[in-house]
Amino acid sequence: MRLLVIEDDRDAADYLVKAFREVGHVADAAMDGDDGLAMALDGQYDVLIVDRMLPKRDGLTIIGALRAKGMETPALILSALGQVDDRVKGLRAGGDDYLPKPYSFSELLARVEVLARRRVGRGEETVLRVGSLELDRLSHQVRRGDDEISLQPREFRLLEYLMQHAGQVVTRTMLLENVWDYHFDPQTNVIDVHISRLRSKIDKGFSQPLLHTIRGAGYMIRDGAR
Amino acid sequence: MTALGKLFRTTTFKLTLVYLTVFALFAAFLLGYFALNTRRLITEQITDTVNAEIAGLSEQYRVGGIRRLVVVVDARARRPGSSLYLVTTFAGESLAGNVTSLPPGTLDSPGWTETRYRRLDEVEAGEHPEHHALARVFQLPGGFRILVGRDLDERERLYNIVLSAGRWSIAIVIILGLVGGLFVTRRVLRRVDAMTETTRTIMHGDLGGRLPIAGTGDELDRLGENLNVMLERIEALMGGLKEVTDNIAHDLKTPLTRLRNRAEQALRSAKNETEYRAALEHTIEESDGLIRTFNALLMIARAESGQARDDMSEFDAAEIAHDIGELYEPLAEEKGIVLKVEADTPAPLKGNRELISQALANLVDNSIKYVEPHRENANGVPAQIVVRALTDGDRILLTVADSGPGIPEADRARVVQRFVRLEQSRSKPGSGLGLSLASAVARLHGGELTLADNQPGLKSVIALPRGGPVQMAG
Numbered sequence: 001m002r003l004l005v006i007e008d009d010r011d012a013a014d015y016l017v018k019a020f021r022e023v024g025h026v027a028d029a030a031m032d033g034d035d036g037l038a039m040a041l042d043g044q045y046d047v048l049i050v051d052r053m054l055p056k057r058d059g060l061t062i063i064g065a066l067r068a069k070g071m072e073t074p075a076l077i078l079s080a081l082g083q084v085d086d087r088v089k090g091l092r093a094g095g096d097d098y099l100p101k102p103y104s105f106s107e108l109l110a111r112v113e114v115l116a117r118r119r120v121g122r123g124e125e126t127v128l129r130v131g132s133l134e135l136d137r138l139s140h141q142v143r144r145g146d147d148e149i150s151l152q153p154r155e156f157r158l159l160e161y162l163m164q165h166a167g168q169v170v171t172r173t174m175l176l177e178n179v180w181d182y183h184f185d186p187q188t189n190v191i192d193v194h195i196s197r198l199r200s201k202i203d204k205g206f207s208q209p210l211l212h213t214i215r216g217a218g219y220m221i222r223d224g225a226r
Numbered sequence: 227m228t229a230l231g232k233l234f235r236t237t238t239f240k241l242t243l244v245y246l247t248v249f250a251l252f253a254a255f256l257l258g259y260f261a262l263n264t265r266r267l268i269t270e271q272i273t274d275t276v277n278a279e280i281a282g283l284s285e286q287y288r289v290g291g292i293r294r295l296v297v298v299v300d301a302r303a304r305r306p307g308s309s310l311y312l313v314t315t316f317a318g319e320s321l322a323g324n325v326t327s328l329p330p331g332t333l334d335s336p337g338w339t340e341t342r343y344r345r346l347d348e349v350e351a352g353e354h355p356e357h358h359a360l361a362r363v364f365q366l367p368g369g370f371r372i373l374v375g376r377d378l379d380e381r382e383r384l385y386n387i388v389l390s391a392g393r394w395s396i397a398i399v400i401i402l403g404l405v406g407g408l409f410v411t412r413r414v415l416r417r418v419d420a421m422t423e424t425t426r427t428i429m430h431g432d433l434g435g436r437l438p439i440a441g442t443g444d445e446l447d448r449l450g451e452n453l454n455v456m457l458e459r460i461e462a463l464m465g466g467l468k469e470v471t472d473n474i475a476h477d478l479k480t481p482l483t484r485l486r487n488r489a490e491q492a493l494r495s496a497k498n499e500t501e502y503r504a505a506l507e508h509t510i511e512e513s514d515g516l517i518r519t520f521n522a523l524l525m526i527a528r529a530e531s532g533q534a535r536d537d538m539s540e541f542d543a544a545e546i547a548h549d550i551g552e553l554y555e556p557l558a559e560e561k562g563i564v565l566k567v568e569a570d571t572p573a574p575l576k577g578n579r580e581l582i583s584q585a586l587a588n589l590v591d592n593s594i595k596y597v598e599p600h601r602e603n604a605n606g607v608p609a610q611i612v613v614r615a616l617t618d619g620d621r622i623l624l625t626v627a628d629s630g631p632g633i634p635e636a637d638r639a640r641v642v643q644r645f646v647r648l649e650q651s652r653s654k655p656g657s658g659l660g661l662s663l664a665s666a667v668a669r670l671h672g673g674e675l676t677l678a679d680n681q682p683g684l685k686s687v688i689a690l691p692r693g694g695p696v697q698m699a700g
Binding site: 088102104154180182183184185186188190193194196197216 | 507510514517518521525537549552553554556557560580583584587591594595
C-alpha cells in the first residue's frame with residue numbers, strides 16, 4: 001500500500017513514515033500544503049494522511065482541491081482540534097475519516113487499512129462470509145455452519161461491520177463511531193462487553209474461533225483456518 | 227488635558243452648546259418678529275388716524291371755508307397729546323397749527339412723508355427739541371394746504387424697549403444655558419470619571435472593583451449596573467478558570483509524575499526486554515488516561531463557553547435513553563446489575579445530541595461503578611439502574627436512578643465540581659470529571675443537573691428545556 005503523509009511536524013512525519021514502513025507499507029512525507037497537494041496529484045497513493053493545520057495550504061483545502069480535480073483517493077484527516085463540529089467540518093470538506101491528535105499508531109493503521117480497502121471492499125455484497133459464518137444483510141439472518149444464530153439488532157450491526165472488514169483490525173473507537181454513531185470516549189470499555197457477548201453467540205461451541213482480540217489495537221474477524 | 231478642556235470636550239457640553247445656539251436663534255427670531263410687527267401696527271394706527279382727521283378737516287373746509295378750518299385746527303392743536311397740524315396758504319404762509327421748523331419744501335408735494343419738526347408751543351417756551359413725525363400733506367381746493375401728522379417718538383421708544391428686552395433675554399439665555407450646561411456636564415463628567423477610575427483599577431487586576439451607582443436609576447446607573455453584572459460574570463469565570471488551572475495542575479501532575487517515575491525506574495532497574503516492554507505498556511496506558519482526562523476537560527470547557535450551541539438539532543431524548551441503555555446494558559449485566567430503560571413516549575428535544583448522549587452515558591457509567599453488584603441493599607431492592615426519559619411541562623428530564631450507596635446530601639453540590647472525588651470513591655477508576663461534564667452540558671442547554679436521594683441510592687436528573695437554550699434577554 002502506498003501512503004502519503006502530509007504533516008508539517010518533521011518528527012511526527014518521520015515517525016509515521018517509519019512506522020508504516022515497518023508494517024510493510026510504502027510511505028512518503030510532505031512538509032507543507034503545496035508540496036502535499038503536488039505529490040497527491042501525481043503520485044499513485046492509496047490513502048492520504050493529512051494534517052489539518054499546515055503551512056501554505058491547510059489540510060481541508062488540499063482535499064477540496066483534489067476532489068475538485070476528480071481525484072477520489074481516500075483521505076484521513078489528523079487534527080489537534082478534535083471536537084465534534086470540527087470532525088463534521090473535516091468530513092464535509094471531502095475527508096473520509098478523521099482522527100484527533102494525539103492518536104495511537106494502531107488506531108491510525110487500522111483506519112488507514114480500512115480506507116485503502118474500501119473501494120475493493122465488500123460494501124455491496126448481500127451475503128458476507130467468514131469461514132463457516134454467514135451473514136445475510138437482506139434477510140438479517142446469521143448462520144454458523146448449519147446453526148442459525150439469533151442476534152439483537154445492534155449485535156447484528158456489530159457483526160456486519162466486523163465482517164465487512166474481515167481480516168482487518170477494527171478498533172474500539174471505530175466500532176463506537178460506526179455501529180453506535182457516538183464520537184465520545186465512554187470511560188469504561190463498554191465495547192469489550194458487547195464483543196464478548198457477540199463472541200459467545202458466534203464462537204461458543206466451535207473449535208475454530210473467528211472473532212479475535214488484537215492486543216493493544218482492537219478486534220478482527222477472520223477465518224483462522226486460512 | 228486641563229480640567230476645563232476636558233469639560234468642553236464632553237458630549238454633554240457639546241449638546242448644551244447646540245441647544246443653546248438653537249434656542250438663542252429662536253428667541254432672537256421671535257423678539258425681532260414681535261418688534262417689527264409692533265412697529266408696523268403703530269404705523270398703521272397713525273396712518274388711519276391721520277387719514278380720518280384729514281377727511282374730517284376737508285369736510286370742515288368744504289362746509290365753512292378757510293375761516294372755519296383755521297378755528298377747528300387751532301382748537302384741536304391746543305388739546306394735550308394732540309396730532310400735528312399745519313394749515314398754509316398757497317404761498318406757504320402758516321395760518322394755523324402747532325408745528326414749525328419744517329424742512330423747506332416739505333409742503334410742496336402732497337402725500338405721506340417722514341419729517342423733522344419742532345413744536346410751536348415748545349419753541350415759544352424757549353426750547354428747541356427736534357422731533358420726528360409721520361405726516362400727510364393734503365391739497366385743499368382753493369390753493370390751501372393742510373398737513374396732519376403724528377409724532378413718531380413713541381413708536382421708536384416702544385421699538386427700542388422691545389429690542390433691548392430681546393438683547394437682554396438672549397444674553398440671559400446664553401449665560402444661564404452655559405452655566406447650566408457646565409453644571410450638568412461637570413456632574414456627568416464626575417460620574418463618568420469615577421467609572422473610568424474604577425475600570426482602570428479593574429484593568430490593573432483588581433477584579434473585585436464595582437462601578438459606583440448613584441441610585442437615581444438614570445441611564446448612567448443602568449449602564450453601571452449592567453457593567454457590574456458583566457464584571458460579576460467575568461470574576462466568576464476568572465475564579466472558575468483559576469480553580470480549573472489549579473485542579474489541572476494537581477490532577478494532571480499526579481499521573482505525569484507517576485509516568486515519569488515508572489519510566490525512570492525501568493531505565494534504572496529493568497533487566498530484560500519483557501520488563502522494558504511492561505514498563506512501556508504502562509507508560510502508554512498512563513498517557514492514554516491523561517489524554518482522556520484532557521479531552522474531558524476540553525469538552526467541559528467547550529460546553530461551558532457555549533461554543534457547542536452551534537450544533538443543536540432536534541432529536542428524541544427517549545431514543546437517547548434507549549441507545550445509552552443498550553450501550554451499557556451488557557456491562558451492567560456482567561457486573562450483576564439490572565439496567566432498565568423506561569422511555570416509552572417520545573420526548574422531542576432540541577440540543578446537541580452527542581453531548582447529551584455523553585452526559586447521560588457518564589451518569590450511567592457512574593451508577594454502574596458505584597452500585598454494589600449481585601447484592602440487594604438494606605431494603606431488599608436488587609442491584610438495579612433505571613434510565614428514564616420524561617416530559618415534564620416545558621422540560622425534558624433524563625434520569626438515572628440506582629440502588630447504590632448514593633451521595634450524602636452535604637456532598638452533592640461538591641461532587642459536580644471538576645476532579646472532586648469523595649474519599650470513599652478514590653479507589654474506583656475515573657477522572658472525577660464525569661458529573662462535571664454532565665452538569666456543564668446541562669447548563670449549556672439552559673438546564674441543570676441535580677442529584678437527589680433515590681431512597682435508597684442516587685437519582686441523577688438532567689433537566690433540559692425542550693426548545694433548546696433560551697437566549698439571554700438583552
